[in-house]
Amino acid sequence: MTNEVVIVEAARSPLTQRQMYGRTSCELTVEKLLDVTVNGLLQRTKIDEDVVTTLVTVGDGAASRRYAESWRNVFDHIDLHETISSTSAVRLASEAINDDPRRVVLVAGAVGGHSLHEPGRPAGQPTPPGADLWSITRKKQGDFAFASHRRARECALSGDFRREIIPLEVHLDHEMTEFIASDELRQVPEPGGALTPAGAPASNGGAGHDCHPPHQSARAASGACALVLTSAARADDLGLHPRGRLVGVEMLFDIPLTNVSVSQLESVRSYLRALEVPLNRIDQFEVPEEVAVTPLIWLEQFRLNPYMLNPRGGALAFGHLGGLEGIRCVTTMLSALEDTGGTYGVVATSDPEGSGVLLVECLNSP
Missing domain, CATH: 3.40.47.10 (Thiolase/Chalcone synthase)
Structure with a gap:
């Protein structure tokens, strides 16, 4: 047994490029999205909430603070930290575990689909200084964007994302409930203008969308993600089987x-x-x-x-x-x-x- 930092489990919600899954009157707020994802993650690992010693939030600051305080209201022993990036969050978790190998750290966050680009900055324009971009043509960028869509759709249809997604149950009204267990993946035409064959699904379980050319820059998305980290020794004490180091x-x-x-x-x-x-x-x-x-x-x-x-x-x-x-x-x-x-x-x-x-x-x- 060692005090190496291990990733016990990792999970995320379905991702969508529409504002909160296209339901303006939906009760699925950013905090709710985060709560569903974290609860699903802890249930998968069979970790009780009171075992978590440290919560590191990433993403929407106001929503993360409200969510963190909801934990503090129940567990006054928990350490709360707020970060703005994945790197900072994971590094903070690693340092906390190195300081005290008995810590169990939850890194979690959610975003509601805010704009990615600063005002006035053209979306998708690369700016790496000193880079020879002559060989990276717009056609190559478009082909890569299409390949990204194709890979994601193939994996979705084959069920490769099923293990990492925590499904969402969205109540539309008193009589209707929508069960969301897949990402929203837009259809794009193949390079050269060929369209996806008629009848092919636009996503693995979502509603169909019209075909559009692949964007060379990413759209902002809504979604939540969470990791549980601890030391290898603590994981062994808890009877957990880490997925990664x-x-x-x-x-x-x-x-x-x-x-x-x-x-x-x-x-x-x-x-x-x-x-x-x-x-x-x-x-x-x-x-x-x-x-x-x-x-x-x-x-x-x-x-x-x-x-x-x-x-x-x-x-x-x-x-x-x-x-x-x-x-x-x-x-x-x-x-x-x-x-x-x-x-x-x-x-x-x-x-x-x-x-x-x-x-x-x-x-x-x-």
Whole structure:
């Protein structure tokens, strides 16, 4: 037994690119979305709420504070922390567990589909200084966006997301209830203008949508995500079987990833080598898709197999969760590594406060 930081469980809600699942009169507020996701996560792990010692919230600040205080009202022993990014949240959790290996940390957050882009900034325009973007044409960006949609839809139809999603029960009125257990995935025409065959579902369980060209920048999404972390020793004491080990978490840049120069990306290689997990041992990469050019730069600079990067789609398909996107990526990546027998996965994060890297080792690979 060791005091290594482990990820006991990871889960998320269905994601939608409509405001709160398109129900303006729905009772599903951001706090409710967060509460349903966290309760579902704890039920899956069979962890009692009073075992949680620390709550770290990410995302919508006001909603997160109200949700955190609801915990404090019941459990006065709990430590509350508020962050604005996935990297900060996971690093804070890791530091808390290293200080006290008996801590059980819940990292959770939700967003309600706010705009991703600053006023006046054109959506989808890459700005990495020093990058040779001549080879990354608009056609390549459009093709990548389509591939993201296609991968996500294929995985949705095959049930690959079922394990990571906590279903939602939405009461429309006194007589009708909608059971949401899938993401909203929009149809897009294939490259060259071919449309999806008639009769093909627009999402794995959602209503149909008209076909639109794939956007080269992600739409804002609504959704919630949660992780439970603790030490390996504490997990053993509680009879828990962790899904992953947190090998490292670091904020590498003080700017969003879309502004990082190609030369600066070399620090990612250096960081992985310092953790004794070089690039050639990584089985999967999750890279932000706020704009399509970012993952294309990673593919080019790191000479990656396209099927290793965002293999189940990314924010171009699901919508982007802002500062919570990194937690969503960890959740999706763990399931993918388990299904494919992979060991190591990297999540690159991009937030207004900076860009980071999370390195995770999957513990449930066959």
